[in-house]
Amino acid sequence: MTAATTGRFVTTTVEVEGREEIAVVELPAFEPLPWGPRERLNLAGKAAERLDALAKVTGTARYTSDISLPGMLFAAALRAPIPSGRVTLLDTTAAKRLPGVQAVLTGRDIPLIPWLHGEPLLSSRVRYPGQPVAVVAAESLRQAQLAVERIKVRYRVGKHVVGLQQFPVRRLPGMPAPPFTERVERGDVRRAIKQSPAVVTQTYRVPAVLHQALEPHGSVVFWDGGRVVVYDSTQGVYRVRRELAEYLGIGEHRVRVVAEHVGGGFGSKNNCGSYTVLAALLSKATGRPVKFILDRREVCLDCGHRPETIMRVTLGAARDGVLQAIDFEAWIALGADGWVGGPGQIARQLYRCENVRTVEHYFYTNVGPMSSMRAPYHVEGAFALESAMDLLARRLRIDPLEFRRRNLPDEDQEKKRPYVSLMLGPCLEEVSKRMGWRPDRPGDTDRRRFLTGRELRVVRGRGIAAQIWPSGGGPPAYAFVRINRDGTAEVATGTQDMGTGSRTVLAQIAAEVLGLPLDRVRVTLGDTESCPYANNSWGSMTTASVGPAVRMAAEDALRQLLEAAADLLNVPADKLVARRGRIVARGTRRSVSFEKVTEHLGDIVIVGRGHRGPNPTTVTVASFGVQGAEVEVDLETGVVRVLRIVAAHDCGRAINPELAESQLHGGIIQGLGYALFERRLQDRRLGVPLNCGLHEYKVPTLADIPAIETRLISVAEPAANHVGVKGLGEPPIIPTAPAIANAVFDAIGVQVTELPLTAARVLAAIKKARRRKKGVLGVR
Amino acid sequence: MDSLGFHRASSFEEAAGLLHSGAAVLAGGTDLVPLLKDGLVKPSLLVFIGDIPGAASISVTRRGGARIGAAAKLTDIANNPGVRRLFPALAEACRSVGTLQIRNVATLGGNLCQRPRCWYYRSGIACFKSGGESCPARDGLDEALAILGGGPCWAVHPSDPAVALLALDAKITIRRADGSVRETSLADFYCLPSDRLDRETRLDAGEIVERITVPARYAGSPQRYAKVTQRAAWDFALVSAAVVWEKRRFRPRIALGGVAPRPWLLDTARLSDPPVSRRGRDPTAWELWAIRTAEQALRGSRALSSNGYKIELAKNLIRRTLLEWRRV
Numbered sequence A: 001m002t003a004a005t006t007g008r009f010v011t012t013t014v015e016v017e018g019r020e021e022i023a024v025v026e027l028p029a030f031e032p033l034p035w036g037p038r039e040r041l042n043l044a045g046k047a048a049e050r051l052d053a054l055a056k057v058t059g060t061a062r063y064t065s066d067i068s069l070p071g072m073l074f075a076a077a078l079r080a081p082i083p084s085g086r087v088t089l090l091d092t093t094a095a096k097r098l099p100g101v102q103a104v105l106t107g108r109d110i111p112l113i114p115w116l117h118g119e120p121l122l123s124s125r126v127r128y129p130g131q132p133v134a135v136v137a138a139e140s141l142r143q144a145q146l147a148v149e150r151i152k153v154r155y156r157v158g159k160h161v162v163g164l165q166q167f168p169v170r171r172l173p174g175m176p177a178p179p180f181t182e183r184v185e186r187g188d189v190r191r192a193i194k195q196s197p198a199v200v201t202q203t204y205r206v207p208a209v210l211h212q213a214l215e216p217h218g219s220v221v222f223w224d225g226g227r228v229v230v231y232d233s234t235q236g237v238y239r240v241r242r243e244l245a246e247y248l249g250i251g252e253h254r255v256r257v258v259a260e261h262v263g264g265g266f267g268s269k270n271n272c273g274s275y276t277v278l279a280a281l282l283s284k285a286t287g288r289p290v291k292f293i294l295d296r297r298e299v300c301l302d303c304g305h306r307p308e309t310i311m312r313v314t315l316g317a318a319r320d321g322v323l324q325a326i327d328f329e330a331w332i333a334l335g336a337d338g339w340v341g342g343p344g345q346i347a348r349q350l351y352r353c354e355n356v357r358t359v360e361h362y363f364y365t366n367v368g369p370m371s372s373m374r375a376p377y378h379v380e381g382a383f384a385l386e387s388a389m390d391l392l393a394r395r396l397r398i399d400p401l402e403f404r405r406r407n408l409p410d411e412d413q414e415k416k417r418p419y420v421s422l423m424l425g426p427c428l429e430e431v432s433k434r435m436g437w438r439p440d441r442p443g444d445t446d447r448r449r450f451l452t453g454r455e456l457r458v459v460r461g462r463g464i465a466a467q468i469w470p471s472g473g474g475p476p477a478y479a480f481v482r483i484n485r486d487g488t489a490e491v492a493t494g495t496q497d498m499g500t501g502s503r504t505v506l507a508q509i510a511a512e513v514l515g516l517p518l519d520r521v522r523v524t525l526g527d528t529e530s531c532p533y534a535n536n537s538w539g540s541m542t543t544a545s546v547g548p549a550v551r552m553a554a555e556d557a558l559r560q561l562l563e564a565a566a567d568l569l570n571v572p573a574d575k576l577v578a579r580r581g582r583i584v585a586r587g588t589r590r591s592v593s594f595e596k597v598t599e600h601l602g603d604i605v606i607v608g609r610g611h612r613g614p615n616p617t618t619v620t621v622a623s624f625g626v627q628g629a630e631v632e633v634d635l636e637t638g639v640v641r642v643l644r645i646v647a648a649h650d651c652g653r654a655i656n657p658e659l660a661e662s663q664l665h666g667g668i669i670q671g672l673g674y675a676l677f678e679r680r681l682q683d684r685r686l687g688v689p690l691n692c693g694l695h696e697y698k699v700p701t702l703a704d705i706p707a708i709e710t711r712l713i714s715v716a717e718p719a720a721n722h723v724g725v726k727g728l729g730e731p732p733i734i735p736t737a738p739a740i741a742n743a744v745f746d747a748i749g750v751q752v753t754e755l756p757l758t759a760a761r762v763l764a765a766i767k768k769a770r771r772r773k774k775g776v777l778g779v780r
Numbered sequence B: 001m002d003s004l005g006f007h008r009a010s011s012f013e014e015a016a017g018l019l020h021s022g023a024a025v026l027a028g029g030t031d032l033v034p035l036l037k038d039g040l041v042k043p044s045l046l047v048f049i050g051d052i053p054g055a056a057s058i059s060v061t062r063r064g065g066a067r068i069g070a071a072a073k074l075t076d077i078a079n080n081p082g083v084r085r086l087f088p089a090l091a092e093a094c095r096s097v098g099t100l101q102i103r104n105v106a107t108l109g110g111n112l113c114q115r116p117r118c119w120y121y122r123s124g125i126a127c128f129k130s131g132g133e134s135c136p137a138r139d140g141l142d143e144a145l146a147i148l149g150g151g152p153c154w155a156v157h158p159s160d161p162a163v164a165l166l167a168l169d170a171k172i173t174i175r176r177a178d179g180s181v182r183e184t185s186l187a188d189f190y191c192l193p194s195d196r197l198d199r200e201t202r203l204d205a206g207e208i209v210e211r212i213t214v215p216a217r218y219a220g221s222p223q224r225y226a227k228v229t230q231r232a233a234w235d236f237a238l239v240s241a242a243v244v245w246e247k248r249r250f251r252p253r254i255a256l257g258g259v260a261p262r263p264w265l266l267d268t269a270r271l272s273d274p275p276v277s278r279r280g281r282d283p284t285a286w287e288l289w290a291i292r293t294a295e296q297a298l299r300g301s302r303a304l305s306s307n308g309y310k311i312e313l314a315k316n317l318i319r320r321t322l323l324e325w326r327r328v
């Protein structure tokens, strides 16, 4: 945490998606004074229509699949239909002879590009169904697809493992032993459990689920002589540039990556995809631009997932409801590859507890590589932890909300330092108030009963769950602000807007600083050629990372402009401020319009440069949130309908509250899908997925979406960064599923321990409840 | 797919005449086009019936029942005032199909002839339905499979309207390749996999559904279509039930969906008579009867490894629906 030198570049630790990494950061030459909670701001903090809303709804916004270049070819891939094995024959002669076919590439025709565990791209060793084996470029997509069908291929099928089939899993047949087990412990968990008067243990399972971004993955690539131009549906233009340059063995200065509009990513578009590399190689081979857009099936097979996970949680508490111990063990089926994050993290952080042990076992399986998905690992962990919390609350006969109130953390227990602000309590109280939550009195079960006629057919329940997420953002992130002769301004930054509204939020920040109306500021992003570096749109980091960079760049530009205005007004520059399109001398009536100053300067160029400074080192920046759910469970069908979700989340200053709330809506809807419908179906024996389309893979429909009441606990956080923001993109998906599951538990008196909460599982639980005469069902 | 012809038929006679092997009827295309795209059917000619004059007509009278052209859209059936008044179970079943966009295009004839939704079959995995020699679903994820009438294929029939029409004792008018017409009851229209594996109906090559007729006998009688789905919209039935009461002899015709490879008609002879006396209905006796009927209805059902919930679900649904008539 301490700086290694005192110069401009210092080595320090930074947080990326909750993990710490050593990095060099650049200290800013000057940092604007933080916008505190009382700062009077005109634009930052108010709802504004998305700058690209009209373009998107009228269809003029161009996504990657809308790109069409002169002479463009279309690519299609031959993908292995088997989960594991070897390609024993691959003959492309017939395919090459088909009309329109310009190139067919197999592993033999391309340079060695290390891909999965060192296996080359287009390897003949198959690790998962859908793995690319060969690619074709042809004059039309149809011709390319026909050529793929004509490739002669034979496979020798190997043994496979698709998921966590037995429990507990020690070793999956045919795959390497658990490649890694992560173990973190504080205190003495064994002893604390032994000494706890109330202990619960339960095992929870969550399925593999898919991102289902509306825009499929794909690239249009033109390798033109010494340059490679890539239009890509990506969450990270700079990351794609770096990875692609490395794969292709060319300099980064020869690669340009563009992503003007992105139709969602949710973590599945974080890296350079094989389709991008292959499109580049096909373009090189043909000398023509190549468009390679995956179809929904390919996306389901080869663009990542949230991994299937089994979690066993033991909690111990004192009689007064104070948590004594958390023992959390998880088994995670990554897929053919993936990164290690940890469902245990939330168990170590969300509630105050001295004795915590988390053990996570990661496995490789024969399905496509896992990728981050909105709040990776936390969503899984929260379901297990928050379900177990309700189980323990019931054991203790303490109201679940009150139980959480008694276990609020008072600091970051892992780093032993305070949070910049700890909003879990306020979020909890807000949800309690909005839901009219009042603890049940003994024997008080009427709340759940929802009588239809004489019979108890439908019961209601309510549940809550909470969330924590590292949300400080951080360096490096850069921005330029250029002021034009006519008094308009342009922001350039190498981030991207995957639908979250970053473009609008960043424009609001720049316009705020420059005192300009929003329509005089334009933001260019998603282009490595015209924009300076910014990180991926991930980890809920964008506003908190790029926002301060944009503000600093705008301040830098303004400073220069004020110097010119000082000349015009004959007032020292430090007495001038920009406000409502004018430069005003403070304390006087003298002012000049913004355009007057820029016209005065003529073609003199004013460019402001800004970047994100390091995070505070003595506090932790995290976003908290709580959600409450009300559900109805049909006792005769097992169908669960969510009636209402109340959500309170903390995000520091909400630059655009409307966009912030739409993040809540999106996260909650996705979380509802996770709770009730979504799962990747896989046949164990055949090792192939069975629901690779949006018909069989069930995302929520409009009719499933309940009343969603959102509440932003929005207080500027000047100690986090000088714009005062915290991240909000991922947090809202975290508590939704456990809140719904807890509401179902409340309704029927027995927990369904596996997601999604299908009719079959709920019916089975109801049966169990009736047998055990538990809860309202037993009262009958 | 090599080449695919397209013909716009101007009459059912003409259409039937074109149905040599390799030709397929195209109505709304909501099922056929996805099947084509997934390579599950490979016709050489599509015979489009949507433009045939009168093919989409719907006429309903209390005396004459309903006559519905095979190409009538589900939306139009669901919204037809006559259907809604006299055959509400059918209107409800049509309305419960998929999404509004689908119903605006899907036809009744196409709906009755749609192919099963088995995950394995639709994923292109070789099985009995696709000419293979096993049923991978039976040995794999079987939670959506049949609890009645299954084997060797266990995929359930997906249609909602077929269930209502079965309870309404509908008739199907079929045009044959030689121009002649035959009529069959909906009950005889469907078959089981043990009879035939390549399709779910008894339509022979060269036969086409021209019209669906609902007899007047049930016009305006008490009736209901109830469908249980996981999602609130755009979902096939986990289990569905149509209950239609005969007007004179007070007895229900009950059909189930989502439980068998065909829409499943309960054998009324095996069900006990409802407790109706001249003095009206005794709610307790009625309730006992509903429970008994639900049990009888599922007699002979058989659970595979994980579809047993459907038995309970079907019983509950039958009981619940019958209870709606507990009081007159």
Ligand SMILES: Cc1cc2nc3c(=O)[nH]c(=O)nc-3n(C[C@H](O)[C@H](O)[C@H](O)COP(=O)(O)OP(=O)(O)OC[C@H]3O[C@@H](n4cnc5c(N)ncnc54)[C@H](O)[C@@H]3O)c2cc1C
Residues within 6 Å of the ligand: A695, B024, B025, B026, B027, B028, B029, B030, B031, B032, B033, B049, B070, B071, B096, B097, B098, B099, B102, B105, B106, B107, B108, B109, B110, B111, B112, B113, B114, B115, B158, B159, B160, B161, B207, B208, B209, B210, B234, B235, B236, B237
């Ligand atoms: C997203 C989605 C959701 C759906 N949800 C439901 C649901 O909840 N409930 C439900 O019941 N259905 C559902 N369906 C199925 C849908 O109702 C059928 O696809 C539709 O009714 C078929 O009608 P069509 O006119 O589009 O038929 P087509 O797709 O044109 O044809 C379907 C099949 O029937 C044959 N055919 C068509 N007309 C005739 C005829 N007159 N004579 C002989 N053969 C014929 C065709 O050759 C083809 O094999 C859903 C479909 C989709 C795509």
Ligand code: SF4
Residues within 6 Å of the ligand: B116, B118, B119, B120, B121, B127, B128, B129, B130, B134, B135, B136, B137, B138, B145, B152, B153, B154, B155
């Ligand atoms: S249930 Fe029928 S359609 Fe499904 S795999 Fe078995 S045979 Fe094929």
